[in-house]
Amino acid sequence: MTISIRRKKFNLLMGRARGFWKAYKQNKKGIFGIGIIVFFFLFAFVGPMLTLNDPVDDWDVGGRRVPPKWFMFLPGHQDLVPNLKPLKTVGFSDNNEISQWKIELSPIGSYSISHSQEGSPYGSGMGSVLLSLNEGASSSSWTLNVSKTFEWKYDAPPKRFRSDVAIKAEGFEGVEAHLKIVLSTPRGDQYTLWERTIKSDTDWFQPEYKVDSYSLRVKMIFPEGVFADPAHKIFNGTGMYKFYLGVCLKSTDQGSPITARIYIDDLSFETMGTCYGLLGTDQWGRDIYSQLAHGAKISLAVGLLSASISVSIGLLVGLFAGFMGGMADELSMRFADMLLIIPFLPLLMILIAILGQSIWNIIIVISVLGWMGFSRTVRSQVLSLKERAFIEAARASGGSTIHIAMRHILPNVMGLVYVSLATSVPAAITAEAALSFLGLGDPRIMSWGQMLHDIVYYAAIKELYWVVPPGLCIAVLALSFVMMGFSLDEILNPRLRRR
Amino acid sequence: MTDEALIRVRNLRKLFPVRKGFLSSIFSRESLHIHAVDNVSFDIKQDEVLGLVGESGCGKTTLGRLLIRLIEPTSGDVFFRDINIMELSRSEMQSMRPKMQIIFQDPYESLNPRMTVLDLVGEPLEINALVGSESEKEESVAEILEHVRMTPPGEFMFRYPHELSGGQRQRVAVARALVIHPDFVVADEPVSMLDTSTRGEILNLMIELRGLTRSYLFITHELAVARHFCDRIAIMYLGRIMEMARSDDIIRRPIHPYTKALIEATPVPDPSARKEKVSIKGEVLSPINPPRRCRFYTRCLAAKDICSKLEPELVDIGGGHMVACHLYP
Ligand SMILES: Nc1ncnc2c1ncn2[C@@H]1O[C@H](COP(=O)(O)OP(=O)(O)O)[C@@H](O)[C@H]1O
Ligand SMILES: [Mg+2]
Numbered sequence: 001m002t003i004s005i006r007r008k009k010f011n012l013l014m015g016r017a018r019g020f021w022k023a024y025k026q027n028k029k030g031i032f033g034i035g036i037i038v039f040f041f042l043f044a045f046v047g048p049m050l051t052l053n054d055p056v057d058d059w060d061v062g063g064r065r066v067p068p069k070w071f072m073f074l075p076g077h078q079d080l081v082p083n084l085k086p087l088k089t090v091g092f093s094d095n096n097e098i099s100q101w102k103i104e105l106s107p108i109g110s111y112s113i114s115h116s117q118e119g120s121p122y123g124s125g126m127g128s129v130l131l132s133l134n135e136g137a138s139s140s141s142w143t144l145n146v147s148k149t150f151e152w153k154y155d156a157p158p159k160r161f162r163s164d165v166a167i168k169a170e171g172f173e174g175v176e177a178h179l180k181i182v183l184s185t186p187r188g189d190q191y192t193l194w195e196r197t198i199k200s201d202t203d204w205f206q207p208e209y210k211v212d213s214y215s216l217r218v219k220m221i222f223p224e225g226v227f228a229d230p231a232h233k234i235f236n237g238t239g240m241y242k243f244y245l246g247v248c249l250k251s252t253d254q255g256s257p258i259t260a261r262i263y264i265d266d267l268s269f270e271t272m273g274t275c276y277g278l279l280g281t282d283q284w285g286r287d288i289y290s291q292l293a294h295g296a297k298i299s300l301a302v303g304l305l306s307a308s309i310s311v312s313i314g315l316l317v318g319l320f321a322g323f324m325g326g327m328a329d330e331l332s333m334r335f336a337d338m339l340l341i342i343p344f345l346p347l348l349m350i351l352i353a354i355l356g357q358s359i360w361n362i363i364i365v366i367s368v369l370g371w372m373g374f375s376r377t378v379r380s381q382v383l384s385l386k387e388r389a390f391i392e393a394a395r396a397s398g399g400s401t402i403h404i405a406m407r408h409i410l411p412n413v414m415g416l417v418y419v420s421l422a423t424s425v426p427a428a429i430t431a432e433a434a435l436s437f438l439g440l441g442d443p444r445i446m447s448w449g450q451m452l453h454d455i456v457y458y459a460a461i462k463e464l465y466w467v468v469p470p471g472l473c474i475a476v477l478a479l480s481f482v483m484m485g486f487s488l489d490e491i492l493n494p495r496l497r498r499r
Numbered sequence: 500m501t502d503e504a505l506i507r508v509r510n511l512r513k514l515f516p517v518r519k520g521f522l523s524s525i526f527s528r529e530s531l532h533i534h535a536v537d538n539v540s541f542d543i544k545q546d547e548v549l550g551l552v553g554e555s556g557c558g559k560t561t562l563g564r565l566l567i568r569l570i571e572p573t574s575g576d577v578f579f580r581d582i583n584i585m586e587l588s589r590s591e592m593q594s595m596r597p598k599m600q601i602i603f604q605d606p607y608e609s610l611n612p613r614m615t616v617l618d619l620v621g622e623p624l625e626i627n628a629l630v631g632s633e634s635e636k637e638e639s640v641a642e643i644l645e646h647v648r649m650t651p652p653g654e655f656m657f658r659y660p661h662e663l664s665g666g667q668r669q670r671v672a673v674a675r676a677l678v679i680h681p682d683f684v685v686a687d688e689p690v691s692m693l694d695t696s697t698r699g700e701i702l703n704l705m706i707e708l709r710g711l712t713r714s715y716l717f718i719t720h721e722l723a724v725a726r727h728f729c730d731r732i733a734i735m736y737l738g739r740i741m742e743m744a745r746s747d748d749i750i751r752r753p754i755h756p757y758t759k760a761l762i763e764a765t766p767v768p769d770p771s772a773r774k775e776k777v778s779i780k781g782e783v784l785s786p787i788n789p790p791r792r793c794r795f796y797t798r799c800l801a802a803k804d805i806c807s808k809l810e811p812e813l814v815d816i817g818g819g820h821m822v823a824c825h826l827y828p
Contacts, residue, residue: 008653008656008657009657011613012657048745102816380594388608389603389605389608389609390608390610390611392564392569392603393601393603393608393609393610393672393675394611394622394626395565395569395600395621395624396569396596396600396601397596397597397600397626397627397675397679398593398594398596398597398623398626398627399622400593400626403626407611407614407622408611411613411614412611412613448754
């Protein structure tokens, strides 16, 4: 008997779930809402995995403030140039990496090239390339070029280029070296981006300024000075370009044996294009797609957490006030009124300013300020439930207050709870967006509101590829939760059900 | 039936304060009360069914709820055996509850719409820890469902109230009250909300189930139903008991003018046999602060001078027939 009864109980539960789903399926709004919410959940989980870029910390993954790559296919955008990285890897961690470079020596045979285990402290990865002068060299001057030739096939110049190097010199006695970083064009122009002479041993060092087309020292190579755009000046046609590190050694003292050794590491060159990725970049050259994907996670987390906390608080307060009545009711409802009449956003801003701008503070503050309306709804529902005969019947059977609250009142307000959960989520999402938009968000976290804040702060309102994604996501996600809430309301609280 | 009383009610009163508007509460200090139950005393014997008859609004439900202390009286006592339940603490009262049960008037309201029949009927068992396990509960519920003719029980156990007819709901309410074998049951107009055909079924069911409990207070506004079911009948009017006697006595030899009027008003199957005599006038008085005189005075055709000055006491005029009327000392 018990087995079959257990079966029946299970069937009953399944039947209820199925009945609910059947009713829900009929509801177009509800299906639309659920569909979009599922999509955003997938996006929040899978989206961040599809990119290696950190939304906050990875600057200059491409040109700054550039549109997405696919803009190339739009009319008027044919001249967009993508990122170009002539070198697969940077850092000389093994012989393979050395072989990416062309190393030219003269006179031939006077040097040896080898891989050293010692890497620079600046870059990541082990190892560097070691160029050492063979003993007993007869000449008095030597040159060597570490170069990389690459093809520029675009009519337009890149947004920016930059390069880097780390060098260490040993055994410099009676010898001096002239070092330079040079970019040469198909027309034979040579642009020396950096140069330096060393006369004695040095520990690892890097160029004293960033070898970067945005750098003032690089701009000063050109007659226009500060106003020059080196990328534009240098990349003015298609063809083979060459980037190289040149080393010129000269002996200054004929007497002593020459033993100069030069370690080179982190040698790199790249150009950043005028378009990047799926959604372009922001003012620091950060990946907007990665910001959007990580923002989805943040928005959903903030929305769901704040909504659950505030709905729980509202439920508890409402149950307490409605059930206890009298003084308890009066006090808690007046307190709720007090919070309700203070304008929400200013109060939110003040609290965040006091507590500090962290995502947890934002979640807590939004929840603590969001329960009042729901507690009133619950209270009124409890008040009307309390007068129902079945409550008196439970009391007549000996049911305690706790029993009545848990078994009779709570199940009858659960319908309200689900609905309120669904409708509180968009409120929390937009509250977080508003806070971040106003500059009170967590600076360590990139949320959609934070993106909008950056857009306005950096006056990018016309850059639609940047404005539309976060704005649209906030609106659509909020709307889908509202729609789900409405359809839940129609199903669970059938007074509103359409005839 | 023994003569020993199971329930003794003494000078029970229940006044409901009337809410006044804000302004009138400032200008008038006089407090208004509905005298729903006004100084009522009677006994219910072991194994007896006492009928409580009166028109709507006269305080029957209030009295019924007072008897099992679902509401607190303004004054007065109710003794269950020798225990004055009005003096019990909250927890003591809770442990008394399974001994006294109530069947409510409206089966559409008295069952939680979100509970299955199994949970509804099993709830009193669970609350009072009368079953040790889920399967014990199922067995007890199945047993009582058989008693109330909801067979097979497995068919009904997992239904919600909205999946039951009115009669079936009231059977569930009856099962709920009887499943813990109480000594005393208040049945508050258990059939008044049902249609005529189901009504008979439920009444017959209650007669069959008399054995499951000891005493009943059977509340109804229909004298005919009360006569059918009850050993004794108490006639209530505006919060007071006017007459109380064995069912046959009260029907055959009514003494109080109000009882007589009630009997005349009872529908008779043959319309031509209807008496044309009118023995009542006016309308029911408001129960708010009634003056100190016979409550029936304004409607009584036989009223004397004294009736307007003194409230008559309920006195035994012989053979357990009690009446509160100045005309029959
Ligand atoms: N909770 C209450 N608050 C105020 N007045 C009440 C309450 N319950 C009943 N009354 C009043 O007491 C009187 C008797 O009601 P009731 O006992 O329900 O009558 P009956 O059951 O005989 O129809 C009515 O006038 C009713 O309005
Ligand atoms: Mg009633």
